[in-house]
Amino acid sequence: MRRHFLTAVLLASVAAPVSAESLNEAIALAYSNNPAVAAARARVRQADEGVPIAASxxxxxxGLSGSFNQSLSDSFADLGQIWTGGLTLNQAIWEGGRVRAGVSGAQARIVASRLSLAAQEQALITDTVTAYADVLRTQEIVKLNQNQVRVLEQELRASRDRFEVGDVTRTDVAQSEARLAASQANLIAARGNAVYARQAYQRLVGRAPGQLEPLPPLPPLPESEAQAQSRAADLNPSLGAAKASEKAAGEDVRAAKAGRLPSVGVQASANYTEYSNNRIGSSGFDPRIGITAGMPLFSGGLIAAQVRQAQARQSEAMENISLAERQVTEGVANSWALLETAEATIQAAKSQTSANTLAAEGVRQENMVGSRDILDVLNAEQELLNSRVQLVQAERDRYVAAYQLLESVGAADIALEGAGVARYDPVTNAERVRGKGWSEFGYDPDPATDRARNTAPLMGPQQ
Structure with a gap:
């Protein structure tokens, strides 16, 4: 039952799309509308609003205020009804550096959010390349296992025919039957892996893969591991985001300490009062202007706790830099090792496949004249299949490791060149927000009807 289910799912997914898809098209679709990256773009816009919030x-x-009062007393001094209205203007002159630190911290968070977005976009590109390569790999392994089943079915028929004439024993037939059953089980597993690979592709790209084109040539890679480590230290976006976050945390400490300092401001007001009983009160305007000043003397430990909290966040941010540095170093080293291993494996697997092809043919011929038994033939066929599968896996590993290396050095987005998608520019929204800094009612459209704000427009036939 499971075999039939996996076969049906795989055949249905293969039959749906008809046009060939390239890796560039897959990357363009993922970059344009992947929900995880779209959410990261929305987080950048959140950070953009931090500057006008801090600058405010x-x-x-x-502000405008008003009130109405009705006296319930019957005395001569009853004021009757009182209407009041006022307009108040406040302008801070000195806030102890809190505003300046807040703006600087918000600007650093914008940098951190943009770099985090860049890191997520590059990770998406690497994941898409991996999913694309996995679909090709699993499809090829399915084909190899299908061919192996056909070959072993022929071997089993030949063994049974030879058993009928007494040329081989019942044991030889049983060995052929067992090897065919194992090959059929491997084919079922390969088809299942193909389904999983297609689902991963659809999750990233947004649609099921059609007929995929072969992987294109790799972009230029660093010439050495040392060069890759040097580039990663300067250009890895995750490391850059950690450093920007530490800077923002430092500004938070300065803003918290500013809460201990005095503040000075100007206040102007114009109030109007209307009395219904003019015998007691006199109606009219009361304009005022003055300077306000204040300084906290005792806050119940609030300010000190806020400073310590901000310092702890800065300490966390510093440790995150060290963590990011170690992760980047490890990522480059692992990717480089995987790349070298895959390249060496490809060469070995090619030689092994060539030799196993000759060996399998030779063993089959020798079996026909009686110098080799059935088990030798079955083993030779299995070794040939193993070497072919190993070659397919190594070629996939080399391609994926190369993009993992590019991601570590901050260059995986080179795949966007010629991909047919406009790059998302976070600066555009920051400039738009800057223009709305003094606007009191400059809202954005309802997010439920404006999700296109999080996407990058496609420019090719993949639309």
Missing amino acids: GARPTL
């Missing part, structure tokens, strides 16, 4: 502390505020 140095801008004037204007």
Whole structure:
């Protein structure tokens, strides 16, 4: 039952799309509309709003107030009804550096969010390349196992025919039957792996893979591991994001310490009061202007706790830099080792496949004249299959390791060149937000109806 189910799923997924797809098209689709990257783009826009939020502390505020009171007393001094209305303007002059630190911290968070987005985009490209290569790999392994089943079916028929004439024993037939059953089980497993690979591709790209073109040539890679480590130290976006986050945390410490300092501001107001009983109160305007100043003397430990909390966040950010440095170093070293291993394996697997092809043919011929038994033939066929599968796996590993290396050095996005998709530019939104800094009602459209804001437009036939 499981075999029939996996076969049906695989055949249905293969039959649906008809046009050949390239790796560039897959990357363009993933980059354009992958939900994880779209969410990261929305986080960058969140960070963009941090600057006007922080800067608002140095801008004037204007407020309107009003009230109505009805006296319930019957005395001569009853004021009756009282209407009041007022307009108040406040402007901070000095906040102890809190606003400046807040703006600097917000700007650093914008840098961190953009670099985090770049890291996620590069990881998406690497994951898409991996999924694309896995689909090709699993499809090829399915073909190899299908061919192996056909070959072993022929071997089993030949063994049974030879058994009928007494040329081989019942043991030889049983060995052929067992090897065929094992090959059929391997084919079922290979088909299952192909289904899993296609589902991973669909999760990343947004649609099931059609007929995929072969992998294109790799982009230029670093010439040595040392060169790759040097580039990664300077260009890895995750490491850059960690450093920017530490800078933002340092500004948070300065902003928290500013809470201990005095603040100075200007306040202007114009109030109007209307009394219904003019015998007691006099209606009219009361304009005022003055300077306000304040300084906390005792906050119940609040300010000190806020400073310590900010310092702890900065300490965490510093440790995250060290963690990112180690992860980058490890990533480059692992990718380089995998790349070298895969290249060596490819050469060995090619030689092994060539030799096993000759050996399998020779063993079959020798078996026909009686100098080799059935088990020798079965083993030779299995060794040939193993070497072919190993070659397919090594070629996939080399390609994936190359993109993992490019991701570590911050260059996986080279795959976007010629991919038919416009790069998402986070600066555009930051400039738009800067233009709305003084706007009190500059809302964005409802996110439920404006999800295109998180995507990158396609420019090719993959639309």
